Amino acid sequence: MTAISNLSRRGFLKGIVGSGALILGAHYVPTLLWADESAPNRTQVDLATLHPNIFVGVDTDGTVHIVAHRSEMGTVIRTSLPMVVADELDADWKRVKVEQAIGDARYGDQNTDGSHSIRSFYDTMRQAGATARFMLIQAAAQQWGVPASECKTDLHVVVHSASGRQIGYGELATAASKLPVPKKEELQLKKKDAWRYIGKGMDSIDLTDLCTGKALYGMDVRLDGMLYASIEHPPVFGGKVKSYDDKAPLQVAGVQQTVPIDAFKPPCGFQPLGGIAVIADNTWSAFQGRKKLNIAWEHGANETYDSGAYEKELHETARQPGKAIRTEGDVDSEFAKAGPVFEGDYYVPLLAHASMEPLVALADFKDGKATVWAPTQNPQAVQAIVSQQLGISKEDVICHVTLLGGGFGRKSKPDYVAEAAVLSKKTGHPVKVVWTREDDIKFDYYNAVAAMYLKASLDAKGKPTAWLQRSVFPPIPSIFDVNAVYGDASHLQQGWTDMPYNIPNIRVENGPAKAHVRIGWLRSVANIYHAFAVQTFTDELAHRAGRDPADYLLELIGSPRTLNLKATGYPNYGASPDTYPWETGRLRRVTEMAIEKSGWGKRKLRKGSGMGIAAHRSFLTYVAAVVEVEVSADGDITIPRVDMAVDAGLVVNPEITRAQFEGAAVFGTSVARSGEITAKDGRIVQSNFYDYPVARINEAPYQTNVYLVESDAPPAGVGEPGVPPFVPALCNAIFAATGKRIRQLPLSRTNLARGVDSSRTQAANGRPWLSLSE
Amino acid sequence: MIQLKINGVARSFSGSPDMPLLWYLRDELGLTGTKFGCGVALCGACTVHRNGEAVRSCVTPMSSVAGADVTTIEAVGGNGLHPVQAAWMKHNVPQCGYCQSGQIMQAIALLRATPKPTDEQIDDGMAGNICRCGTYQRIRAAIKTAAKESV
Ligand code: FES
Ligand code: FES
Numbered sequence: 001m002t003a004i005s006n007l008s009r010r011g012f013l014k015g016i017v018g019s020g021a022l023i024l025g026a027h028y029v030p031t032l033l034w035a036d037e038s039a040p041n042r043t044q045v046d047l048a049t050l051h052p053n054i055f056v057g058v059d060t061d062g063t064v065h066i067v068a069h070r071s072e073m074g075t076v077i078r079t080s081l082p083m084v085v086a087d088e089l090d091a092d093w094k095r096v097k098v099e100q101a102i103g104d105a106r107y108g109d110q111n112t113d114g115s116h117s118i119r120s121f122y123d124t125m126r127q128a129g130a131t132a133r134f135m136l137i138q139a140a141a142q143q144w145g146v147p148a149s150e151c152k153t154d155l156h157v158v159v160h161s162a163s164g165r166q167i168g169y170g171e172l173a174t175a176a177s178k179l180p181v182p183k184k185e186e187l188q189l190k191k192k193d194a195w196r197y198i199g200k201g202m203d204s205i206d207l208t209d210l211c212t213g214k215a216l217y218g219m220d221v222r223l224d225g226m227l228y229a230s231i232e233h234p235p236v237f238g239g240k241v242k243s244y245d246d247k248a249p250l251q252v253a254g255v256q257q258t259v260p261i262d263a264f265k266p267p268c269g270f271q272p273l274g275g276i277a278v279i280a281d282n283t284w285s286a287f288q289g290r291k292k293l294n295i296a297w298e299h300g301a302n303e304t305y306d307s308g309a310y311e312k313e314l315h316e317t318a319r320q321p322g323k324a325i326r327t328e329g330d331v332d333s334e335f336a337k338a339g340p341v342f343e344g345d346y347y348v349p350l351l352a353h354a355s356m357e358p359l360v361a362l363a364d365f366k367d368g369k370a371t372v373w374a375p376t377q378n379p380q381a382v383q384a385i386v387s388q389q390l391g392i393s394k395e396d397v398i399c400h401v402t403l404l405g406g407g408f409g410r411k412s413k414p415d416y417v418a419e420a421a422v423l424s425k426k427t428g429h430p431v432k433v434v435w436t437r438e439d440d441i442k443f444d445y446y447n448a449v450a451a452m453y454l455k456a457s458l459d460a461k462g463k464p465t466a467w468l469q470r471s472v473f474p475p476i477p478s479i480f481d482v483n484a485v486y487g488d489a490s491h492l493q494q495g496w497t498d499m500p501y502n503i504p505n506i507r508v509e510n511g512p513a514k515a516h517v518r519i520g521w522l523r524s525v526a527n528i529y530h531a532f533a534v535q536t537f538t539d540e541l542a543h544r545a546g547r548d549p550a551d552y553l554l555e556l557i558g559s560p561r562t563l564n565l566k567a568t569g570y571p572n573y574g575a576s577p578d579t580y581p582w583e584t585g586r587l588r589r590v591t592e593m594a595i596e597k598s599g600w601g602k603r604k605l606r607k608g609s610g611m612g613i614a615a616h617r618s619f620l621t622y623v624a625a626v627v628e629v630e631v632s633a634d635g636d637i638t639i640p641r642v643d644m645a646v647d648a649g650l651v652v653n654p655e656i657t658r659a660q661f662e663g664a665a666v667f668g669t670s671v672a673r674s675g676e677i678t679a680k681d682g683r684i685v686q687s688n689f690y691d692y693p694v695a696r697i698n699e700a701p702y703q704t705n706v707y708l709v710e711s712d713a714p715p716a717g718v719g720e721p722g723v724p725p726f727v728p729a730l731c732n733a734i735f736a737a738t739g740k741r742i743r744q745l746p747l748s749r750t751n752l753a754r755g756v757d758s759s760r761t762q763a764a765n766g767r768p769w770l771s772l773s774e
Numbered sequence: 775m776i777q778l779k780i781n782g783v784a785r786s787f788s789g790s791p792d793m794p795l796l797w798y799l800r801d802e803l804g805l806t807g808t809k810f811g812c813g814v815a816l817c818g819a820c821t822v823h824r825n826g827e828a829v830r831s832c833v834t835p836m837s838s839v840a841g842a843d844v845t846t847i848e849a850v851g852g853n854g855l856h857p858v859q860a861a862w863m864k865h866n867v868p869q870c871g872y873c874q875s876g877q878i879m880q881a882i883a884l885l886r887a888t889p890k891p892t893d894e895q896i897d898d899g900m901a902g903n904i905c906r907c908g909t910y911q912r913i914r915a916a917i918k919t920a921a922k923e924s925v
Contacts, residue, residue: 074869074907203866210871211862212855213807213847217872220806228801253790283810284797356811356819356872356906405809405872406906437812655866659912663869666908689816689904697910698897704911 028078028205029065029099040371040398041104043067044097049173052135052181054106055128056085062156062170064091069101070121071112071377073355073404073411074663075719076204076656081117081125084652087197088129088190090153091169098205103379103399111378113412113521115619115717118652119575122715130187132176139176140167155196192712201653206403218360218375218402219434226362226430227256229423230286233275233443234263236299236682237517241276248292249278254285258293259426261419267482268518270385272419273443279427283434303682305516307350307449310679314451314513315345317472322511323486326497326568329505334466335457342544343455344537347744348529350677351447352686353522354694357405358440363420364430369396370421375404377412385414386421397421408667409521413445438687445520446677448473452533462545463555466505469537471496471530474515485512487526490571495530495616495724497568500584502558508568517679523667527618527724532745535614535728540741549732550595550613557615560585573620579714580620586647590624590709591615593645597707598626606630608754609640610736614729619717622647622709625665625725627701629733635752637734639669639701644722646706649713657718658706664722665704670694672727674746776840780805781849791837795829796820798836799846807847807875811904818903821876821883822846828883830902847875850882858882861920869907877903881917890921 048057068078140158141148209215246258263274280286379399450473477484542552563582615624731742811819884899
């Protein structure tokens with residue numbers, strides 16, 4: 001094989017910079033190798049003439065360098081945050097170069113997860129840009145001998161209007177670099193009407209590369225002399241290799257050796273699962289060799305895990321009193337009174353991420369140091385697990401962050417990077433670990449399977465007087481503590497503790513569930529199942545009360561007020577409740593907007609069609625969705641139109657934000673239609689897109705309209721919040737179209753064909769899904 | 775020895791004739807624009823053109839490209855952008871972008887066969903290409919733009 005490499009140590013930066021002629025805005029500078037091996041974390045910002053902080057630098061030729069310290073997986077974050085810096089600096093976007101940071105604690109949090117990159121770093125980025133601008137103004141004022149207060153900036157220049165003089169940033173960089181760095185309090189941030197980029201938006205700096213095959217993902221990184229590895233993992237979570245025979249794999253052309261990887265020591269955390277790696281000189285040989293491995297496993301305790309039996313257990317637990325996490329009034333005495341009481345059981349199965357790029361990582365262990373290249377959402381977690389696995393310090397782990405071919409939370413968990421590092425150490429070569437799609441689906445950290453039980457009593461007008469909700473799911477903390485069975489506050493908050501309705505008696509509970517697979521974050525996480533249960537139950541009650549579901553939803557949300565959840569320890573997604581209060585008025589507003597924009601109740605629909613609505617706050621963003629569905633006589637569904645109203649506070653990059661909500665509708669379609677991971681004898685049944693289908697172009701919504709509320713409220717999340725309300729809005733639309741109530745996901749469990757009575761579909765707990773008990 | 779042309783350059787391959795074209799492109803030639811997504815012709819991320827026709831390179835053995843002309847995303851635009859790539863940029867199609875090489879190669883083949891596709895023809899032509907980020911609405915719009923602009 002020819003030693004072609006896009007990461008040749010010599011002459012890096014040549015050759016892969018991309019086609020300059022096509023670049024209209026800021027450039028991305030490939031920094032997948034360091035310029036100076038003795039200082040691996042030194043960036044172009046650090047090397048710039050003026051660099052008042054770690055995020056921005058100005059060179060004497062006027063080039064502005066900006067560090068993107070968050071991971072790019074399609075949310076365009078490595079454009080949007082630098083854009084905020086550039087705006088406050090009054091920099092010309094064409095003269096900006098963006099580089100991707102390695103994992104480095106000096107940047108603070110780098111875990112690109114939880115829809116908080118803008119929220120957590122908006123102020124920091126503004127201050128970073130404003131600091132440089134302040135110093136450039138000072139430098140110009142000194143040069144001209146005028147007060148700084150008489151100077152201001154225009155695009156990439158400092159101007160003294162009185163004398164008509166101006167001078168470019170590049171010419172000022174050296175003088176400015178000698179000045180003291182101002183304190184935060186001295187800075188004057190731009191007024192909104194002076195913003196050049198914030199709120200207007202920019203295309204991704206990677207757009208050209210993404211359309212021409214030049215973008216470098218983890219899958220694409222190549223190093224001279226690297227080997228390829230494919231790993232056979234224990235088929236049951238917690239299993240171990242008893243013995244193995246590698247004679248056959250070693251006969252496969254291109255296979256060099258096999259290497260065992262130790263099973264993890266519980267709790268699993270982000271350790272490798274263990275197994276046998278086949279090492280070869282290309283990916284295909286590694287795959288072929290692996291198929292020929294003969295391994296005897298010791299499966300361990302999870303071999304008895306069966307997802308069908310487990311489903312039944314969860315439902316039974318959900319019918320038992322659980323741990324109260326929010327109590328207002330007294331639901332029990334209200335339920336004991338005469339009057340109708342309704343209850344329902346809901347179910348959402350395990351879900352896999354199935355990012356388009358399967359997991360992959362390249363590691364090079366040499367001289368006691370590990371350098372890795374990975375599509376990771378969390379490079380600092382990579383440093384932590386690799387250092388632990390190799391017995392070296394965190395500082396000796398250099399983690400370069402490539403582009404991510406999707407992440408959705410899976411790539412926050414760096415087990416696959418640790419595998420590459422372990423194999424590089426064991427083989428003495430750079431090793432790239434490539435997961436197959438089958439590995440990706442079978443060895444995920446799944447979104448938790450959940451059973452929910454809801455109960456409400458209604459007054460004569462159909463309004464709830466008491467509301468009980470209980471959810472049961474194996475919690476994410478189980479990957480860090482094998483005994484964890486209850487939900488933690490940060491996941492119970494997700495659409496559960498904060499049930500926003502204005503009802504005098506409320507109790508929110510959680511029951512225990514033991515995990516038998518790895519559980520993890522997936523785009524919007526617990527909000528998926530919690531919003532499904534609450535918003536479906538709401539729709540059911542509306543129909544019971546003979547009310548229009550949209551009116552009824554508005555009535556339950558009630559008049560504008562601020563939820564006080566202090567007593568529950570509500571984490572509010574890690575944000576202060578003073579800065580980001582839970583305002584029902586904003587939920588109401590998006591709901592009204594979705595009703596109006598979608599033409600709710602006004603549009604004539606075709607036979608077999610229906611519209612459904614749902615509203616939900618997650619990641620501090622308020623979203624209402626109206627979905628129109630068409631169900632054919634055979635029960636096939638199509639989604640002609642979706643309308644989503646969104647209040648995410650200030651929106652930095654509106655076009656990109658709309659795209660996130662369009663994508664969320666498609667992601668939600670996959671969850672609803674076919675998202676289901678099951679297990680038999682402890683082994684995951686699904687393996688590839690034929691048995692874990694995700695929405696295709698003909699199944700996805702045809703048109704998703706996104707309406708952004710104009711707001712000066714502080715910015716909130718946009719990557720995840722579209723998913724939770726979409727799913728129940730779709731299921732409520734199916735009810736409107738067919739009269740069939742969807743209480744369990746995915747839809748593939750329910751026969752929607754006309755004339756087929758699905759009301760007898762039984763839940764695993766033996767109760768009928770489709771009738772509310774009265 | 776298998777002789778073929780990749781992006782106009784003559785190549786000869788001496789490895790296993792069963793090796794899928796995808797891995798020859800990626801691991802041996804370093805043409806990493808063509809992506810691995812599923813390995814079994816279910817996602818379309820690996821789509822390239824064989825004699826102008828879209829094929830899934832993950833299930834195309836080297837033996838079946840002997841004497842063929844193969845074009846990948848790296849060369850489909852010649853020295854600039856193919857009109858389909860330009861339309862992709864105009865509509866801001868990509869999110870993570872990982873599926874987009876395959877989507878673009880598939881769309882170019884679709885438009886060659888059906889220069890003015892209807893919605894249904896777009897569905898039929900593109901249903902083999904998964905985008906997990908969910909950019910389908912923009913893909914459809916970009917295909918329509920490319921169809922219009924290539925009159
Ligand atoms: S990788 Fe070839 S179709 Fe998925
Ligand atoms: S853009 Fe991410 S998979 Fe299509």
